[in-house]
Amino acid sequence: MAGEAHHGSEPEAVLMAGEAHHGSERGAGWPGRIGATRPGRLTSWPRTISTLRVGCDPSIRRNDMAKWLTQEWLDEGRKLSETQPERPGATARMQYVITGGPDGDVKYYWVLENGKLLESQLGELADAEVTLTQSHEDAMRIQKGELDANAAFMQGRVRVTGNMAKLMSLLPITNSAEYKALQTEILAITEF
Numbered sequence: 216m217a218g219e220a221h222h223g224s225e226p227e228a229v230l231m232a233g234e235a236h237h238g239s240e241r242g243a244g245w246p247g248r249i250g251a252t253r254p255g256r257l258t259s260w261p262r263t264i265s266t267l268r269v270g271c272d273p274s275i276r277r278n279d280m281a282k283w284l285t286q287e288w289l290d291e292g293r294k295l296s297e298t299q300p301e302r303p304g305a306t307a308r309m310q311y312v313i314t315g316g317p318d319g320d321v322k323y324y325w326v327l328e329n330g331k332l333l334e335s336q337l338g339e340l341a342d343a344e345v346t347l348t349q350s351h352e353d354a355m356r357i358q359k360g361e362l363d364a365n366a367a368f369m370q371g372r373v374r375v376t377g378n379m380a381k382l383m384s385l386l387p388i389t390n391s392a393e394y395k396a397l398q399t400e401i402l403a404i405t406e407f
Contacts, residue, residue, distance in 0.1 A: 289353050305388055306327055308340055347373055359402065
């Protein structure tokens with residue numbers, strides 16, 4: 216199997232490190248580090264043995280999954296976000312607070328500069344411009360794509376303190392195709 220190319224018509228495939236996969240005709244790629252592929256574009260799998268189903272299925276289990284809300288997960292998400300386009304003016308210092316988790320509350324923060332995620336760390340950011348607080352259950356549903364973050368905010372399930380205008384200026388990013396693809400990639404490497 217090593218070195219073979221796999222095509223989107225196969226129901227399931229096992230890829231070894233260095234093997235390749237061609238995107239389907241509609242351009243849907245494999246989730247995770249490969250990302251969405253263009254039709255006919257060859258991509259390679261950068262990790263160890265992984266069992267994958269063809270298509271972009273967020274329920275896929277891989278060997279290189281990171282536990283949600285750990286530093287490893289934040290680091291993997293930041294690495295995956297490196298492909299996001301620069302967006303001048305999309306700059307913010309954001310604190311996230313996830314309450315009521317099995318191990319207690321979790322706090323982490325992001326530092327965005329011109330649409331690029333520079334920092335993604337567990338802990339508190341002393342000079343956060345915006346703080347988003349949500350329950351563990353709602354945060355998990357948002358991460359899994361089962362609850363729209365904007366709808367959760369409108370329903371009062373995500374509480375925002377700080378500079379609301381700063382948060383609103385970031386909405387074009389979260390509605391972009393690139394960001395939505397990134398969220399699918401992050402979901403594919405997340406263990407809940």
